[in-house]
Amino acid sequence: MAQPGRVSRRTTLCLGAAVSCLPLFHIRTAGAAGRLSVGFWDHWVPGANAVMQRLVDRWAAANKVDVRVDFITSVGSKNLLTIAAEAEARTGHDIQAFPTWEVQDHAEHLAPMDDVVGRLVSAHGRMAPLIDYLAKVDGSYRAVPAISGSQYKPACARIDIFRDHAGMDLQAVFPAAAEMGPGYDSWTWEAFLKAAGQCFKAGAPFGLPMGQTSDAVDWVGALFNGFGAELVNAAGDVTVRSDAVRQVLDYAKRLMPLLPPDVYSWDDASNNRALISGKSALIFNPPSAWAVAVRDNPTVGAQCWTHPPPAGPKGRFTPFLPYFWGVWNFSANQEAAKDLIEFLSQRAQAEALCTASHGYDIPAFAGMLDFPVWAEEGPPKGTLYNYPVRPQHHAAASIAAWPAPPDLAVQIYNQATMTKMIARVAQSGETIERTIAWAEAELSGFRR
Amino acid sequence: MEERRVAETLRAAGAVAASSAPWSRMSPRGGGLRRFARRRSSVAVLLCLPLLALIGGLVLYPALYAVWLAMLNKHMTRFVGLGNFLFLLHRPAFQAVILQSVIFAVSAVVFKALIGFLLAHLLHAVPGRSQRVWRGLLLLPWVIPLAMSTLGWWWLFDPSYSAFNWVLNVFGVPSVPGLGATWWARFSVILVNVWYGAPFFMIMYLAALKSVPEQLYEAAAIDGAGAWARLRYITLPMMRNILSITILFSLIVTFANFDIVRILTAGGPQDQTHIFATYAFVAGIQSGDIPLGAAISLFMLPILALGAVFVLRGITRRSAEQAG
Structure with missing residues (x-):
């Protein structure tokens, strides 16, 4: 007879079986849609990183993705060193913020972003031709112009x-x-x-x-x-x-x-x-x-x-x-990474970032130049x-x-x-x- | 019986210092493994394994990987052998970097050696507790993180707000372009390197001075030797090994310097202060040509390695002579 307060062998087996069956069901919890690791540029303007973090958290909560954001400084070219190391090691962040020339340098390790750029251009207007010069390799966009840092x-x-x-x-x-x-x-x-x-x-x-x-x-x-x-x-x-x-x-x-x-x-x-x-x-x-x-x-x-x-x-x-947001082609969660970039590039988020940086950040899309921050x-x-x-x-x-x-x-x-x-x-x-x-x-x- | 014989053999070889009690409790199973563990060389290798793994992972592998990188083409898709090195040798900009690196390293090491030697002698003459205080104070430049102290120097040399120039201006002397004109900028980076490195020479020389037997000086004094003769015939020969190894070590470290030039001038003006490490950073990391950067940074390796072999061989020979 089982003593009160003690777990019997049968109960243990039942619990074990139940737990091992859990992955068979789709349970929407934080992180259910995987993990993302993001390396953003550490902004000069105080407060800009906090707004970026809030936007990312909002997207993460809505999409049940566990996102970790690192703000990497450009002081001492630390961001360049990080990018070079990740490209060599084929591991690291899923999304990286690439300074001006870095997309071209690492194009062979970056996932094509034509679909994202295409949707953004049709929604927010054309980009400066310079973006094509810096982000397009062999006819394909390898990164999306970033708001933060540009x-x-x-x-x-x-x-x-x-x-x-x-x-x-x-x-x-x-x-x-x-x-x-x-x-x-x-x-x-x-x-x-x-x-x-x-x-x-x-x-x-x-x-x-x-x-x-x-x-x-x-x-x-x-x-x-x-x-x-x-x-x-x-x-x-x-x-x-x-x-x-x-x-x-x-x-x-x-x-x-x-x-x-x-x-x-x-x-x-x-x-x-x-x-x-x-x-x-x-x-x-x-x-x-x-x-x-x-x-x-x-x-x-x-x-x-x-x-x-x-x-x-x-x-x-x-x-x-311009800065660019790109996704490494060795990233394990490329679709989620692209989705986050697309979310951050939308008008509301772009305006929040530009306002938080007191107008320092510049969106690359013509339709976003009417934000009131620069006039005010x-x-x-x-x-x-x-x-x-x-x-x-x-x-x-x-x-x-x-x-x-x-x-x-x-x-x-x-x-x-x-x-x-x-x-x-x-x-x-x-x-x-x-x-x-x-x-x-x-x-x-x-x-x- | 067999176990006892093994134990006695090991004890006779000096491997076992403790009593034979544990051996008598040994099980015959797994004897091979135990025998392996009881051999002195096996234990030594096992104890060294973590260190060997560290050296292999953090020194050997990166070094070999750098050599491999230096032999790839720009996009790292093709093996080009020594192509990058040959390419560099034909570039006027790199020829200038070689010249500047030699000027930087040789002049900095010469001044560090001279100042360190002088300071060591002065300190050696200071008695008791005061010597410890002075030694501590003089070591400060070497103890402060180099990047931080170089920033301090940069503020002193700042093009627009230089403290040096402010003092010069007070006395009616015009400002000096400490970082903006070629030779002034070279002088500035060498000065900071000497300031940083001289205490290392000082402490090495001081240790060497302290190890020179006092009787030699007394005997020389009885023979009527003056200060110069004592320096020439006692101090310098007795310090020769330390001098060689310190100069060699410093030369290698100075050739590989990065922080000072990067912070003070970033290689400017007009690339006239670039040395191997800073130029490698610009070419490799900033300009996206990692194989070329690796080739630049490895350029001095054979020359320095050869120098090290000769210096270390000389030290070994002299040590053997002294021991004999």
């Missing part, structure tokens, strides 16, 4: 200094409105040079880095594109020996003496500090520098106005550094209105080294060939022809 680098200039010393009313020329103001078409690199000289004389030189980091390469890339100065053409031929390259180097030679003498050793934070400290009249940057100025030096922050870069003989180009952020109100590239800017989102084939362009970009060319001419006093010959040798080496 950034433009337009000009951010001081309203008061420009008004007092360059005779230019930034808010009138680049209003927070559907049309650009009078004088917009004359905002060219030549006008920029003149303003640089005036601000230099006033003791507030433009803060344009000329080192080998991203901020330097990005604005110089927009300058080269504006002059049509291609180092390597779309077919992969080295085309650096051209009149356009000579022109842009000659222009840089005239511009560099009007900048602080130490710009050759500036890093990505130096230009921010130059603006925030009130020493500089203009930088090219996302709104992070302005945001810190508002916090740390409100007088300067209230005088900042973001606007499109100048136009060159071949057009106006705004530096664009301030002071001064509307300072970020012209941060995204808008149709009235008549500008193209661009990246340095475009239109070279991406496997060459990534080397030109990361080895800062363009800024080194300018440094050779303007800092080391080399002739333009000798600099072009040096660049030719460098670029030929990239084609191995």
